[in-house]
Amino acid sequence: MYYYDIIFITSFFILLIISSVLLGKYMAGLYDGKRTFLSPVIRPLELFIYRLCGISETEEMTWKRYARAFVIFNATGIAFLFLLQTAQGFLPLNPQRLPGVRWDTALNAAVSFVTNTNWQSYGGETTMSYLTQMLGLAVQNFLSAGIGMAVVLPLIRGFISRESETVGNIWVDLTRSVLYILLPLSIVVCLVLISLGVVQTLKPSLIAHTLEGAQQVISVGPAASQIAIKQLGSNGGGFFNANSAHPFENPTFLSDLVENFSILLIPFAFVFMFGYMIKKSRQGRALFMVMLILFIMGLGIMLYAEYQPSPALTHAGLAAPVNINMEGKETRFGVLWSALWSQSTTVTSNGSVNSMHDSFMPLSGLVQMFNIGIGEVIFGGVGVGLIGMLFYVILSMFVAGLMIGRTPEYLGKKLGPYEMVMAMISMLLPMIALVIFSAIAISTAAGISSLNNPSSHGLSEILYAYSSAHGNNGSAFAGLNANIVFYNCTLAAGMLIGRFATILPALAVAGSLAKKKIVPDSGATFPTTGVMFIIVVISVIIIMGALTFFPVYSLGPILEHLFLNELKLF
């Protein structure tokens, strides 16, 4: 690392934090129903949509109605996307005449895009028609992100409202998320990316004649528009199979900065928005510090691991002169920006990559898996990441509350058995399912047949795949060929568990909290803005992750790391 790297990355974060504070304030006003500076333009469109869909803007829903609407909305999305893919052969806008997608791949992709995972077991440019990409995947990029942003709002309202039965209106929350936040931001980012050289066209693939006289198919398409939303909305599904390492998706260092910025912007903003919405911005800042510290810890380990050459290369005398681990990384991004992206994409459940996670050092792989495995709570996916973090906070406050001799509470709401049950479901069910599915995959022929690498690296690949599914991340350790029935189905199940087991308990807690009174702050209340709070929450997150994954990680990345020092490679 050079001094200018430090200047660069510091200014990147300062700019990011300033932007996300502003965005957070804007979002808080928006969701509170205040006028925003975009209202003159967007308000008519918003009202038109409400009229068109017969939505009453002022109608409030109970948590159960909210949850039912959420489930129906997702189920419809999955069914529509599934049919669209299987029927694409007969539908227009298919210049490459791609056939209908195989059922298991289609199911996996449908679940994947609706749950905001964007795990792709297929190569996008050679499987999905332009129509499927635009009407199916791109639309879901907006909707899955929008609904993910919407569902955290009931939980936040649960902390604010007193003895209330309702938690908001899902259709209003969704419409506002898409129209006022995702759409304008993605238009801006899309235009910036096009100006930086990202492809945006509806023409079919190009045929190039190489110097050797061979023919080469060069895939193009409406990439920039999809990339903007895939980064902003924690989607991450690439237009091209190589995702954001592909020069048409991410051609320059500058485009990389813009895309990485877009990955983190809304997740950052949500934490600040939380503070503004509950009218205690210090609470938002405390949660932000928890996340930022965990983010920097992970990034630090990754940089430490990547800024040294593979012992195998050193041994072979090939490490000099670069002396860093460049395997699987694009030279235009280098170690620093590949590691930053890798950390950003794994903590935010985004899942797009600008380098191959498979080729990172085992310790970096450990960090990536841990980020995803604990449930995408370090900033996390748009909206839902905050849900996950709030559940960890509930657990932390439970233990901390007992230790100061009070019935646990957070933001003046007492936390009882009901909240505990929901927090446990939300936190542990995805982790438990992840471990069980990985164990099944690794002990069945179908599971192992897809592995390209043996021993602990193979174990890591399987663990990473299921972590990615349960965390709704979508990135992969590329060594695993997941486009088989077994993986398509089990990973789809994992994605559904990861999504619904987080959101439904959150809505239930929202309903329960909204009904409660607010205990006013007193000297006996544990201040949830101080250093002690930050330390406790960070400890709880690390301990929970470590207790769950220590045995498998020690057989996977840790053992691989130890092997590597003995020059044993996979």
Next chain:
Amino acid sequence: MNLWQSKFILQGIQEAFVKLNPFTLWRNLVMFIVEIGSIITSIVTIIYIINNQSYSLSLQITLWLWATVLFSNFAEALAEIQGKARAASLRSTRENISATILLDGGKSETVSAALLKRGDVTVINEGEIIPGDGDIIEGTALVDESAITGESAPVIRESGGDRCGVTGGTKLISGKITVKITVNEGESFLDHMIGMVESAKRQKTPNEIALNILLVSLTILFIVVVFTLPAFMRYMGMATGISILMALLVCLMPTTIGALLPAIGIAGMDRLLQHNVVAMSGRAIEASGDVTTVLLDKTGTITLGNRMATEFITAEGTDRNGLMQAALYASIADETPEGRSIVALAKKELKIHGRDIRQPEESRFIPFTPESGMSGIDLKTKKIRKGAYKSIEAYIKKSGGFIPDEIRRTADRIGLEGDTPLVVAENRRAIGLIRLRDVVKLGIALRLAQLRRMGIQSVMITGDNPLTAASIAAEAGVDDFMAQAKPETKLEIIRKYQHQGQLVAMIGDGTNDAPALAQADVAVAMNAGTQAAREAANMIDLDSSPTKLLDIVEIGKEILITRGALTTFSIANDVAKYFAIIPAMFAVKYPHLGILNIMHLASPSSAILSAVIFNALVIPALIPLALRGVKYRVTTVSSLLQKNFFIYGIGGLILPFIGIKLIDLLIALFAMI
């Protein structure tokens, strides 16, 4: 009471085995699962023995797993024994008591106290033991309640007032009373209390339920983590035995807190009992830890209850000694507390302390009447009167005299300061004033300050005018007060605070307190209070001490802190156990992972065994802490959390590394494996 007597220990050990019964153990799910694990490893060990395989490790694991369950049962049994012993010593006073029941038609009958029913009317004579809980319906008595409260000074109980309640087992020292029994035998709060310390009858509190959910969820997580491990191990070319998996599972499960959880709750009840408070439910105790507002009656709680003379103020032209002498004479026969306090103050100021002062001969005491509004004495030479300003003014004006302006101004000033002025007149001339002041109890300001540091605000309720109330409130340091309060006001105030989200505690004794007590979240009734008050409350203070709330709040907090601390400790322990067991399981095949064996444990077998033994032994080691509770000190919340987090979190992280290493050294020394 010393719990660590061989009698109790033996009884505890015996009950620990009885509690192995899975049909009762399932109430404690964590330990129930450990028992199932023990049964499985027992079977596995037997199979090993039959097949002539090496069984030493498996057998030792099995024995320690059983020990884990037994230690847990022992902790619970010990807590129960302690509670029961205390309750039994209270109850023993009631045995062999007979009661005289009044029957219709004036006849009476003598029956055993055990046969008393609600509604029976009994007559109790001097020197007899009161046979059951009830209200006095006739008579006044001096009662020795030391059997229950430990307080040696007898107390007065009389019919009709708020002090009509008597408790079974207490002794009538003088007087004769007729008591209406208000509870059936077996329902009195002593019986209630005995039931509370039996864990099977104890209802879990919401906090306990939530904590149980956490512990059970973690257990499920660890079951999955442990039993999927063979799949990953097989892929990596390893195998392992069921006993070792069970050992890992039990080590990871939160057995420490799981084992001690019932004991903590029971011991909490018992500690409350040590403070002579009987709780009607565990829920009430925990709620007391959450109290944010305390309602206190001014009279009797914050102040001594009677106005006391604190100052003599002379009018111009009057001799100070003359005023004091006049006041002294006027009050000599006045038996009211105010009167006596005037005598005491005058004697002190005149430095005639100790000398006997009698009412002069040929004098006539004029007692206080509401009509005249004053009292006094007619001596041979002069007539002295003392009373409120208005009364004296009227008295003087009637004879054509007048009160100097100065006296009126001083009286007004005293009133403004929240005190009561008493004007003294000699031969129809106002000669000065006595300042009567409501005296705040010694130490009350300190206790209220403590409450404030605990984050609890105090609200004083009084029927006084706002000025008096404000003055007392300022002196005692209450956060808020409610003046000119009627009995109904209490209920309204509680509702108001509850609506703001506050948790309200109050102490009451009178029948008109009952609705407010029923509404309060933590309601403490004085034992001397009426039956109605006692029924509406969820705690009864046997000492009838109004400041008992502070102790109750502390105990409530201690129970929660103990649970939280041991939970943190239990979970933090897991890290070290992983570092003991994981390398032991994997390093045989992959020596690289030996790097995780940071404790340098002797062998894989001894590592696993050390972890299991540590896990088992930590339970009895922590029994004293569980029974005693983690001490609560009044301090800021942050420093409290910091301290507990450091001791039980960081300590819980480090201690097992040391403990497991020591046990491993011992195992190697004695070649146990």
